[in-house]
Amino acid sequence: MAYRADLREALESGAYILAGRFRASQQSQAELFKQEYLGYFARKGRAGVIITPKYLIYLIPPLPELNINYPIRNDELLALFFKMPS
Numbered sequence: 001m002a003y004r005a006d007l008r009e010a011l012e013s014g015a016y017i018l019a020g021r022f023r024a025s026q027q028s029q030a031e032l033f034k035q036e037y038l039g040y041f042a043r044k045g046r047a048g049v050i051i052t053p054k055y056l057i058y059l060i061p062p063l064p065e066l067n068i069n070y071p072i073r074n075d076e077l078l079a080l081f082f083k084m085p086s
Contacts, residue, residue, distance in 0.1 A: 001059075002051045007066065010047035010058035010080065018081035019070050022059055034075050038062070041077070048077070056082040 024033035041048060041061040048059035059077040060068070072078045 001048045003049050004041075004044070004046040005049050005058065007045050007047050007060060007063075010049075010060055011066065011068075013056075013058070013080075013082060016080040016082050020079045020081070021072050022077040022079050023073075023075055030075060037077065038075065052084070054084055056084055058082075 024030040037048070037059075038061050040046070041059070042063055045063075047061075050057040050059065058080045060066070060080065061077060062068070062072045062074050068078055070078055
């Protein structure tokens, strides 16, 4: 992750081009992922930010108060993809 951002920044950044879900890649890592990533982002009210050459990706925890209109489970992060300027 490049940095952490305020959740409102992530949700109010304009029109994303793709949404998806991030979760632990292996079941054996699921509890650690939930505690370390989901727990941190939820407690701090933050989103993780990944920067790639093509996309800016916000990883958002599943907090009920955000009223996210995308089906994510409590062991996943919502990933919003924004196109990077060319």
